[in-house]
Amino acid sequence: MQAIVKPSPGPGATVASVPEPQPGPGEVLLQVVANGICGTDLHILDWNPWAAARVKPPRVLGHEMAGRVLATGEGVSSPAVGDLVGVESHLVCLTCPQCRRGDFHVCQNTRILGVDTDGVFAERAVLPARNCRVAPPGLDPALVAFQEPMGNAVHAASQGELSDRPVIVTGCGPIGLAAVGIARAEGASRVVAVDRVPERLRLAEQMGADTVVDTSRVEDLAAALRQACGEEAGAVLEMSGDARLIRAAIDVVAPGGWISLLGLGDLETNLDLSTEVVMRGITLYGVTGRRQFQTWDQTAAYLSSGRVDVRPIITHRVSMAEFQRASELARSGAIGKVVLYPPEGSWQ
Secondary structure, X not given: OEEEEEOOOOOOOEEEEOOOOOOOOOEEEEEEEEEEOOHHHHHHHHOOHHHHHHOOOOEEOOOEEEEEEEEEOOOOOOOOOOOEEEEOOEEOOOOOHHHHOOOHHHOOXXXXXXXXXXXXXXXXXXXXXXXEEEOOOOOOHHHXXXXXHHHHHHHHHOXXXXXXXXXXXXXXXXXXXXXXXXXXXXXXXXXXXXXXXXXXXHHHHXXXXXXXXXXXXXXXXXXXXXXXXXXXXXXXXXXXXXXXXXXHHHXXXXXXXXXXXXXXXXXXXXXXXXXXXXXXXXXXXXOOOOOOOHHHHHHHHHHHHOOOOOHHHEEEEEEHHHHHHHHHHHHHOOOOEEEEEOOOOOOO
């Protein structure tokens, strides 16, 4: 079958023929229906220092997926052949202390699809049945695939109370945009979206932001955030990893408020924990992945009920045969989510 493969160390990827997978015990064979391109995929394509240290080519890329069950291995009772499923991209060991207590999202031996093991930018994929979540009836496959990144936003937003308080979302990529919609659905008194890309700020307004802050146009970021909130923020959902935004969020969050830290950055953020966090009673949450599978249930409920409409975030739908164009679109940053679809017949 055909797949998007990182054949060797260095920038780029190629369409290549790879062996047809077969499900073993506890596994399912999926026909790929839709994939999402993530920033992690772009890091691997660019072969940045993180990718060079982590990824061992050859590697099939991709981890955001909607798939149709074609076959099941021994011992699998769910999902069933024909089911449309979303895929949890973190493969966990089930044996470490974190897994044994049910904290699978912080498994010490996590392997990530498309990073540590072959991914899902392919015609078909084999995955553990436990990682496949049956999609809500009638849900667009693009949104089924989007449950994986949206789950990060749901996990971050579920750390504390959002209703009746100003909420700031810093970083308006697809996950941040989903966080804007979640904050609105949860009854935030005001939702402030922060980014430096005008197109993403416009999408944030479509997702329910009351006010947007363009960081490229302000010098005193904390003052701009405080003005946008009209008061101090009750909660901050930090999706950017930008040290300047994190610094401003600490300054602007109200005593007793909380901050979810999801974004990953390259620069250190200096904090005086005693005076800036402890004495103000601020709670900082480090958020990684999705709770398996509480977060998936929450995400599915948001989508199936219509409480959070993420369709504005899906801005581009592209054939896998045009992967190069799709990756360039995603890299531009001036868009929402790029969704890939398998082409009819053999890939070119």
